[in-house]
Amino acid sequence: MAYHITKTVGKQDFAELKEKVIEALKAEGFGVLTEIDIQATMKKKLDKDYKSFVILGACNPIFADKVLSIDPHISAFLPCNVSIREMENGEMEVSAIDPMVAMSGFGNDSIAPLAEAVKEKLSKVVELVN
Known part of the structure; x- marks a missing residue:
């Protein structure tokens, strides 16, 4: 089972790519x-x-508030990490944690729909960046 959402985006300026990722995160409600x-x-x-x-x-403060209201110990899993790295071949990779996998072991059914919604948002972020 993959624990991340990943996309290779080709060779480009690292600083510009980081700004694109930050803007995509903002568009999905993340800071x-x-x-x-x-x-x-x-x-x-x-x-x-x-x-x-x-x-x-x-x-994403709305989702963070919802999961922390269900279980304050989930704070150990926040925030959602998104990485940007230059690979050996010079191409760039954008990767985000899969919240469905990260939250799967809690045994609390009320967390799953929230994790799924956050996964959809992070998947959009990764997909939007090119």
Whole structure:
């Protein structure tokens, strides 16, 4: 079972692609709460070289509120991560967590429809970016 929604978008400027992803997230009601620069972090912490690679912590406050109202411990699974990375061949990849998989082990049937709705939104984000 895939735990992510992924699309390869070809060779392009990394900064421009990141902005496209952020705009697509906004269009689906998400804000970006965090940004982790994997390339810079790995260089600083491990002196290891990575190609361009960021993780955006995206949050749709309406859905976050709904799931936190059902189970506040779900906070450990928030925000929804969306990554952008340059692959070895120079093409770019956009990937988002699949909330259906991430939330499947909770045993609470009221969470599933919310996870499905968030998956649809994240799938649109990934699909819109090119």
